[in-house]
Amino acid sequence: MSAIIYLGPSAPVSEARALLDADYRPPVRHGDIWRALADRPRVIGIADGVFEQTPAVWHKEILAALDAGVHVFGAASMGALRAAELHPFGMRGVGPIFEAFRDGTWTDDDEVALAHGPAETGYAALSLPMANVRFTVEAARRAGVIDDGSAQALIGAAKAIFYADRRWRTVDAAATVSPQALEAFKAWRETGCVDQKRADAVAMVASIRAFLAEDPPPFSPRFVYERTDLAEHARRIALGG
Template sequence: MKVVFVGPSLSNANDLSGHQIEIRPPAVQGDMLRAVRDGATVIGLVDGGFEYTAPVWHKEILYALSRRVAVVGAASMGALRAAECQPFGMVGVGRIFNDYASGELVDDADVALLHGPMEYGFRPITLPMVNIRATLKALEDRQIFTKVEADEFERIART
C-alpha cells in the first residue's frame, strides 16, 4: 500500500485516489507510525501540521525506514524532513528539498503556511516564504522590482 500525506501543496490530490495510492491529510505526530502499522510499503510526505499540533517526529521516519518502508518527501514538511533524514535513507525530491539539503533554506518557517480544514480542501490562508521569494526573484529578473525593493518586501513579509 502507498500512502501520501498531502494538503494545501496539492489541492487536487484526491484525483490520485484509486491509483493504488491512499491519500491522507497533512501528517502530524503518530501518523507515519500508523501508516506503517496499516501496512504501507511506500510513504510520501508532502504536507504536515506543526503550528498547533506536534509535527511528524523524526523517530517515526526512522522507524518506517527500519521496517524497509520507502519514505519520500517533497514540497513542504516533506522536503524539510527529507533533508534532515536523507542520511538515514529518506528520499527527497524537488527544488524545496534541494534548497534545504544544500543549506540555502534553513528555517522551518520558509515552508510554513496556514490553511483551512479538510472540508474546504485545505485551502491556503497564507503563503509560504519560499513562494514569496520565488515571486520576488521573478520580479527582479524582469526588472519590475530592484534588489533593494525585493529585499524590503521580503523583510516586511517576514514580520
C-alpha cells in the same frame, strides 16, 4: 498497498490523484507513520504536516519506516524539512524547497509554514508561505519587473511578518519600494506568481509514480535503528496500546 501520501494545503488531492492512484491522507502528525506501517505500504510520501497545536511527525517514526523497508519521500513543506534532516539515512527529498533546506540556504520553519482552512475546505491556504514569496520575487526580478533593491526590500518585509499574517497585501504594505515598482510587481503577480510548494508536492507524486513503475525492492537501511524506551513508548501510544 503501494503508496500512502500525506497531502493537504500544498496541492489539491485531485491533481495528485490524476498522477498516481494512492492512499491520500491528511497532513501528517505525530504517530501517523507508525500507524501507517500497519497497512504495509511500499512507499510513504510526506508533503504536508501539522505543527504548533499538534505534535509534528517525529524523526524516529520515519526512521522506523525506513528500517521496516518502506521508501520514504518528502517535499514541499513538512516533508521537505524532514527529508533535509533525514536524507543521510535514506529519506528521499524532491524539489528546490527540499534542496534549500538540505544545503542550509534556509533554516527557518516559516519558509514553508502557512495558516490554512479545515479539511472540508480542501485545506485552503489562508496565508502566504515565505517559500512562495521568495520564488515569486526572484521570478519577477529575473523578468525585469523589479530591480535587486526592490526584490531585497520585498523579501525583507515578508520575512518580518508572522507567518500566519503574511499575505501579499501585508507584504506590499510593509515593503519600502517605490510606488512605481510596487504597482508593476502587483500587476505582474496577476499571472506571474510562483507556487513552489504546489510544484514540489506534485513533483514528489510524479517521482513516486516513476519509482513504483520500476518495481523497486524494499528499502535496505544502512543504519541501525535504536529501539529506545522513549520511542517504543511513543509507538505504543500511537497504536493505542
